[in-house]
Amino acid sequence: MASKVFVITSGKGGVGKTTTTAHLGAALALSGKKVAVIDADIGLRNLDIVLGLENRIVYDLVNVIEGACKLSQALVRDKRVEGLSLLPASQSRTKEAVQPEQMKALCDELREQFDYVLVDSPAGIEGGFRSALAGADSAIVVTTPHVAAVRDADRIIGLVEAAEKGSPQLIINRMDMNLIKKGEMLDQEDVVEILAIRLLGIIPEDSAIVSASNKGEPVVMNGKSLSGEAYRRIARRLEGEDVPFIELSSDSGFFNRLKSMISSN
Amino acid sequence: MAWFFNSKKTSKESAKKRLQLVLMHDRASINPQLLDKLKEELLQVIxxxxxxxxxxxxxxxxGDKRTVALVANIPIKGTR
Structure with a gap:
């Protein structure tokens, strides 16, 4: 059976777990799937603000687990992206409020109602990560091409494999083609060779991501952005389609972007 | 391709080499001190x-892929 509950994790903080969860979730929903994104970073709620749903939260994950509300009451439906729902993290509690077996039960309940469930894991390798991992079928590891992030990604891959969740898939975020061309940044072949897991996608360094978060709008709704296209392709790969990786261009000019998008279609 | 003609090592090459080495130790949970000790005792036995x-x-x-091996190359002069 194909995986449908994925934990999005990285070990190191700040590499783009939340961004990936938000935009990949939106990309899957735009392709017609029913998707739930869960913010498992209890105490540090932020998936809601990236998605622009921060003003619509009534209940949260901890309320559901403690039985204070029904799951359906806590899920926030995105009105712009049909099929996308958010289960927000609790802001006033800590990671200890959720135990792995509770998370597993929650994921199993969501599994019944959705095509995909993406769990945004907190950084670190402690309890919060363990809980986020508990209900998942498999993991998507996010890294950037920086030494600290790659080292932590390797550690996380080891922990995911030890938890018998299979070999994770890799997303390399914030690839800067200008630096790669100069030999001042690890490229995708380097990172894949080092980590030795399947590459699921590459995301270019893109100012559209910053604007999207500022506005609280999934970048995949922006048809012109290269990062949006990158997330849409990852969504297609999860669906089993064989899609080429985006062509990173060192010049982010309009014609280059257009060229890379046309050549890929 | 600019770095190809440049004899100076690029920072990406150092990044890759350093990562490959440190991950070998991370994956096996063997730090350089432990490896030294192991080496010393192994020698005594041999x-x-x-x-x-x-x-x-x-x-x-x-290592290859995600497995790590302890590799020893010990030239023998003769039997005792």
Whole structure:
């Protein structure tokens, strides 16, 4: 059976777990799937603000687990992206409020109602990560091409494999083609060779991501952005389609972007 | 391709080399101190049976994909 509950994790903080969860979730929903994104970073709620749903939260994950509300009451439906729902993290509690077996039960309940469930894991390798991992079928590891992030990604891959969740898939975020061309940044072949897991996608360094978060709008709704296209392709790969990786261009000019998008279609 | 003609090493090459080495140790949970100790004791055992060339020996961690191996290359001078 194909995986449908994925934990999005990285070990190191700040590499783009939340961004990936938000935009990949939106990309899957735009392709017609029913998707739930869960913010498992209890105490540090932020998936809601990236998605622009921060003003619509009534209940949260901890309320559901403690039985204070029904799951359906806590899920926030995105009105712009049909099929996308958010289960927000609790802001006033800590990671200890959720135990792995509770998370597993929650994921199993969501599994019944959705095509995909993406769990945004907190950084670190402690309890919060363990809980986020508990209900998942498999993991998507996010890294950037920086030494600290790659080292932590390797550690996380080891922990995911030890938890018998299979070999994770890799997303390399914030690839800067200008630096790669100069030999001042690890490229995708380097990172894949080092980590030795399947590459699921590459995301270019893109100012559209910053604007999207500022506005609280999934970048995949922006048809012109290269990062949006990158997330849409990852969504297609999860669906089993064989899609080429985006062509990173060192010049982010309009014609280059257009060229890379046309050549890929 | 600019770096191809440049004899100076690019920072990406150092990044890759350093990562590959540190991950070998991370994955095996063997730090350099432990490896030194292991090397020392291993030598003591081997020297009981054969005469070895300590200057030409090499003991390190090596790996392929996600597996790590302890690789020892110990030249033998003769049997005791």
């Amino acid at each position: 020297e009981k049976y054969v005469e070895i060339d300590t200057s030409g020996m090499e003991i390190s961690l090596d």
